[in-house]
Amino acid sequence: MTSYARERKIAELAVRRASLLTDSVYHSRVKGTVTKEDKSPVTIADFGAQSVVIGAVLHAFPNDAVVGEEDADVLRRDAATRELVWGLVNDAVKSSPELEDDIGTVADAEEMMNLIDRGNSEGGAKGRIWALDPIDGTKGFLRGGQYAVCLALMQDGEVVAGAMACPNLPVDPSTPSGERGVVFSTVKGAGATVKPLSASADAEGSPIAMNAITDLSDASFCESVEAGHSSHGQQAAIAKALGITKESVRMDSQAKYGSIARGDGDVYLRLPTSATYQEKIWDHAVGKLLVEEAGGVVTDAHGKPLDFSKGRTLKDNKGVVAAAKGVHGKVIEAVMKELGVSPVPSL
Template identity: 60%
Template sequence: MASFAKELLIAQLAVQRATLLTKRVFNETAKGAVDKSDKSPVTIGDFGAQALIISALHANFPDDEIVAEEESSLLREKASLRDQIWEFVRGVKLSDDEAEATIGGGIKSEEDMLKYIDMGASKGGRQGRIWCIDPIDGTKGFLRGGQYAVCLGLMVDGDVKVGVLGCPNLPVDDTAPLTADIASGHGVLFSAVKGQGATSRPLGDGSLAEGKAISMRPLTDMSKASFCESVEAGHSAHGDQAAISEKLGITAPSVRMDSQAKYASIARGAGDVYLRLPVSATYQEKIWDHAAGYLIVKEAGGEVTDANGKALDFGIGRTLAENKGVVAAPASVHGEVIRVVKEVLAKKAAA
């Protein structure tokens, strides 16, 4: 079985370097943001982080395809924004020269930067090696100083093999209680390789810090469980999730946070269940919003399926077109959670 040791190392260093850029953008631009055509906020950090990650991937794995969220057309139209992003990109590197040399992927000019951003246009699929990137997952969380994640996953023939999450505002302590206002300047780098377990380590600015294995919390009493959900009601059906929580006997209020930091939090035992139920019959989840977190939870002893208990299929394209919603929980109770999810959703459909 392939070890994916090089892929893991490059992915960890690439995500760590990208988080340096996102933190600098937050601190220095007063949360500068622009609007995409769909009016969702996009930060300077999205474009800069994507360029940095893709440059590292292309330098080390030039034949691999890449699925990424952003493309450069907006930057080609807005020279001032492009120049601002370039200033951040050119100024970011790891403090450890050996780590910087290992990752490679230098960006030499603004045009070079745009070229890398546009390498993320793969349509995905079930064949070959395909990386997927969300340069800043949880843009609104990023803008408000809350939770966000820099996300990178590798799929081989549609199967997620490597997952890395950089969560700059999660506390390093894996045992820290999970609360909606949890925030820390330290940050955590989570990673997993299929069949090799999941780890967490403090985010740094140079070589990788020492990592430690993480696992989901043993859960035998659902009344003592906690569950995470998205902050935005447009992303997840809060009412349905509240009904499911009640039926499961969960007494603690939900913890709402942005991004795949939710996956990371339950993977290390700070929470137990992550519910993301569809708010629209036509909405399709994007693979970059789930691939890395999905693998990290699975390797930490969890199960992740859609709301019907169906395995997530990352091999269709850029979306999880055949899946509706996401349910993540410890493997020992996942079946019980799915049973209640189905019951609540069926009752709603019949109403």
């Protein structure tokens, strides 16, 4: 197997098993939520998915570290919620016995909580560290929209492999009412692929590539649903400046990265809404690599590369701009003009 090929496989299997869990939660009558201190919604599926994914990673690579979004404090305090989540985890593991050799099992509720808490790495510039978002786009998940289970490996601060399951993304974008559910995966230098969630675990994915556009008037934007995540007004002004006339596509989660990587759209903008907000590494790691391996460029709003070596956040970056190589520079020029900032000096 090529370098990081096993990591790619384990990532695919982990997000696949976790998506079984999240999908079962959504289609059940149980969509219980709790509220973290930052007031963002967390579903029982977040906890279950984090346990399943971290269990898979540590089964295959026991010495690796994980940066995860959740901890098990709520479950340790609330027995009813703990048992509910454990039931979901147990069902997900039992429903995929063919994956046991590769990604293991979760023995009981105590191990489940311990696995969730293993997502406590502070990240950094050294070693093998996985960035995990068990449900990226929780609000999208709750409303039946787009969400993703996202996992990426960083080696010495550089994203090198990962996978992302998008249970509600159409398999064929030309028939949005058809089959839904895809898994994207990628390795640095080896391209990016997509396959249906319904495909067998060992099925090969199909290579994906961004649209090779040169005229931005033909492009389409992808942006966040939540205005609190990105400035819709500024993005509309940038679209106008670039001559883009198509209505923007709004969706939650890193599904946006996957969508433009396979050619559903052309430009993803996430402009800063606050001078102090720091993007979380788990919100961008695998998506960034997917777009790059599909022929795109991903930087911050100032044209700087995203730096995943600084800890749990992209504290040295502001915003995100992803676009095809042929037009990324033009998009950055328009973004910086709208934001009133100077270009980053060439190295």
